[in-house]
Amino acid sequence: MKNIFEALRESHDKQRRLLAELTDTHGDTDKREGLYAAVKAELAHHAAAEERHFYVPLMEHDQTQEKARHSVAEHHEIDELIETLDATDYSSPGWLVSAKQLEHLVTHHLDEEEQEVFQQAGKVLGADAKTDLAAAYDRMMEDQRAD
Numbered sequence: 001m002k003n004i005f006e007a008l009r010e011s012h013d014k015q016r017r018l019l020a021e022l023t024d025t026h027g028d029t030d031k032r033e034g035l036y037a038a039v040k041a042e043l044a045h046h047a048a049a050e051e052r053h054f055y056v057p058l059m060e061h062d063q064t065q066e067k068a069r070h071s072v073a074e075h076h077e078i079d080e081l082i083e084t085l086d087a088t089d090y091s092s093p094g095w096l097v098s099a100k101q102l103e104h105l106v107t108h109h110l111d112e113e114e115q116e117v118f119q120q121a122g123k124v125l126g127a128d129a130k131t132d133l134a135a136a137y138d139r140m141m142e143d144q145r146a147d
Contacts, residue, residue, distance in 0.1 A: 003130040004054055005118050007137045011046040012110045018042060019103040028090035036090075036099075040082060043106070045144040047075045053137040054121070061124040067117050074109045081105060 018039045025032035051072055058068040081102045088095045125133070 001131040002134045002138070004125070004133040004137060005122070005130070007134040008046075008050060008054065008118075009114065011042065011050075011141065012114065015039070015042055015046065015106055015110065019099075019106055023096065023100050023103050026096075032090055036085070039102075041145075043078060043082070045141055047078070048144065049137050049140040051075065053133045053140065057125065057129065057133060058117075058121055064117070064120045064124050067120055071109070071113060071117060074105070074112075078102070078105055078109065 018035060022032070022035040022039055025035060055068040055072055058064040081098060085095065085098050085102065088098060122130075
């Protein structure tokens with residue numbers, strides 16, 4: 001059985017790969033548009049499922065509440081940067097600047113989760129919770145991707 005950390009890391013790896021490809025694109029191209037759509041979808045689906053099936057349970061524990069709130073706040077910063085990108089023309093030089101900012105912000109967020117939050121969460125979540133949360137997270141990700 002997969003645990004919640006393995007489930008989250010699958011999406012984290014996909015986000016890193018998509019963002020690296022996105023920041024390697026140039027101008028108003030179908031490739032940039034397609035990758036940006038994929039990045040936006042993955043970030044939105046992951047944030048929604050992660051908040052429900054990882055951060056909500058962590059907020060119930062004193063030791064992980066602050067980290068959980070911090071991570072959710074970072075999801076909102078990521079959303080704001082996406083709004084900036086949505087409002088910027090693909091061919092504008094500012095678009096790539098914002099895309100690289102997004103890559104930096106998301107990568108920092110994922111690294112912090114994997115290096116700090118996962119360790120703390122491992123101490124407060126029992127073995128059953130870790131696998132149950134993974135199953136619920138994966139189900140929600142599949143449902144969102146299917147929509």
